[in-house]
Amino acid sequence: MENIKLKIARVEKGLSQQDLADLVSATRQTIGLIEKGKYNPSLNLCIRIAKTLDRTLNELFWYETKE
């Protein structure tokens, strides 16, 4: 499932995928795959991304599931 929240937060912060990747010590491809929902990052990477974008983990990675 595509992670729109992360993409929006990144764009609002004025960062490209490469910028965010550099800031969290990851590669651009990894950030791209996380945004596309094709890679599940570790909790450590999630925390680094959340801190860099000044968001909480919930704001970036939590999705309510419909029962």
Added chain:
Amino acid sequence: MRQKNKKTFLIMDERNKQIAYKVIAIMYFLTFFAIVGILLYRQFILGQEIDEFEDIAIILTINSLFLIAALLYFGAIPIRRLKVKSILLIYFVWVVAGSLFTYAKYNIFQGLGLSFKQLFDKLIIIVTITGLIMGFWILLSILGKKRIDKELE
């Protein structure tokens, strides 16, 4: 505010490492099974003596022994509780498999027609070596469990 980390030539993040580990593990097992295949071919099809490929066999044996030992020690194979019954069952299966392999090797493939006494002598070696190997693995799994318990303290 844009601040960039110093770029290095080779950046490996967690995803790259995961892929690398997966590829390395697959390649390792392919190589391992290829060598096992070569050893079996040389032993049973070409009928070569063990002396001719002893070095490769020793490396392969030590490699697989330590692979399982490392998996047990670092907790890749989770063992909640070592049950004597399970250990004895695994030991028994190993001994039976080893005995059948020995019988097949000497009396079927090489056609030496070993007597019961000669086979029994070889069985003692199998029982002893299997016991030592299993003891080594049990020791490593106990040490690994202790290491993890210590980290949790």
